[in-house]
Amino acid sequence: MEQVGISIKNIDITMSNIIVTYDNDHIEMISKTGESYKKMYNKWLLEIPPFISDIFKKQLRDLSLYFLNSNVECFNYLNNFFVYDNKDNVLRFFNYMRSRYIEDDKKKWNKL
Numbered sequence: 614m615e616q617v618g619i620s621i622k623n624i625d626i627t628m629s630n631i632i633v634t635y636d637n638d639h640i641e642m643i644s645k646t647g648e649s650y651k652k653m654y655n656k657w658l659l660e661i662p663p664f665i666s667d668i669f670k671k672q673l674r675d676l677s678l679y680f681l682n683s684n685v686e687c688f689n690y691l692n693n694f695f696v697y698d699n700k701d702n703v704l705r706f707f708n709y710m711r712s713r714y715i716e717d718d719k720k721k722w723n724k725l
Contacts, residue, residue, distance in 0.1 A: 615641050617711070624704045626697045633707065645692055647679065654680035657710045667713070669706050 616635045623634040631643040643649050654676045663673040672694055675687040695703055 615639075621704065621707060621711075624700050624707065626695060626700050626703060631695055631703065645695055647683065647688060650676055650688065650691055651680050653710075657713065661713065668709055672706060 616633075616637070616639055619635040619637050619639070621633055622636050622638075625632040625634075629645055631645065633641045633643065635641070658673060658677060658680075663670065663677060667673055672691065675684075675690045675694075678684045679687040679691065694706075
């Protein structure tokens with residue numbers, strides 16, 4: 614989340630951490646805690662809330678509901694998403710969220 618504009622080289626996931634390695638060899642360790650999920654929400658969703666055309670809708674919903682209500686069920690869903698066996702999707706999620714731009718999609722929807 615810290616290295617904006619630097620591509621992600623690798624993601625590794627342990628029971629308690631997401632370890633992101635960037636192309637510049639900087640390593641970021643993100644703990645799988647409520648605090649980290651709230652930071653993800655603040656960084657990626659606070660100013661640009663989930664939109665109908667978003668990919669990873671379930672994870673965006675879970676981040677939002679955990680941020681707003683400290684919903685334990687959403688926290689558990691997030692922890693089940695961020696697992697080693699799902700690391701390809703986690704990498705896609707991080708890449709998507711870091712480059713997410715929905716303004717063009719908003720223009721496609723008509724206001725009533």
